Amino acid sequence: MKGKTMAEIQVGDFAEFAKTISETDVYLFAGVTGDLNPAHLNQQEAEKGMFKSRIAHGMLSAGLVSAVLGMQLPGPGTIYMSQTLKFTAPVMFGDTITARAEVKERIEEKNRLILRTTCTNQNGKLVLDGEATVMPPKA
Numbered sequence: 001m002k003g004k005t006m007a008e009i010q011v012g013d014f015a016e017f018a019k020t021i022s023e024t025d026v027y028l029f030a031g032v033t034g035d036l037n038p039a040h041l042n043q044q045e046a047e048k049g050m051f052k053s054r055i056a057h058g059m060l061s062a063g064l065v066s067a068v069l070g071m072q073l074p075g076p077g078t079i080y081m082s083q084t085l086k087f088t089a090p091v092m093f094g095d096t097i098t099a100r101a102e103v104k105e106r107i108e109e110k111n112r113l114i115l116r117t118t119c120t121n122q123n124g125k126l127v128l129d130g131e132a133t134v135m136p137p138k139a
Contacts, residue, residue, distance in 0.1 A: 017067050017072065021095050078134050096122040113136060
């Protein structure tokens, strides 16, 4: 399985991946990363916070962007070089998050792509905005 090469990718190309975020996803992410913040795991404590309920880790949504880049655009063989992130709204348990990566710029001489990366919830609300730099696989 091999991803798209620079020659196969144009500005404006995009790919998406959607996933409904479950309580299990949040607990597994907490266990893998060690981020046991009560805002994610303890309903009583989370109710005291600004969102009044548990929320998913922001980086869990960012991981969905990684899935788009590593599996679809450019896809397998891609080297993820950098990422900026702005978390714009909370992700609640049960939200369906759609991660999207869209090619903004091709830097052919360096085999680099700049992509706008976003995540939106089932209501179309932007929950993450950013920009990634990747190296697509070579031919």
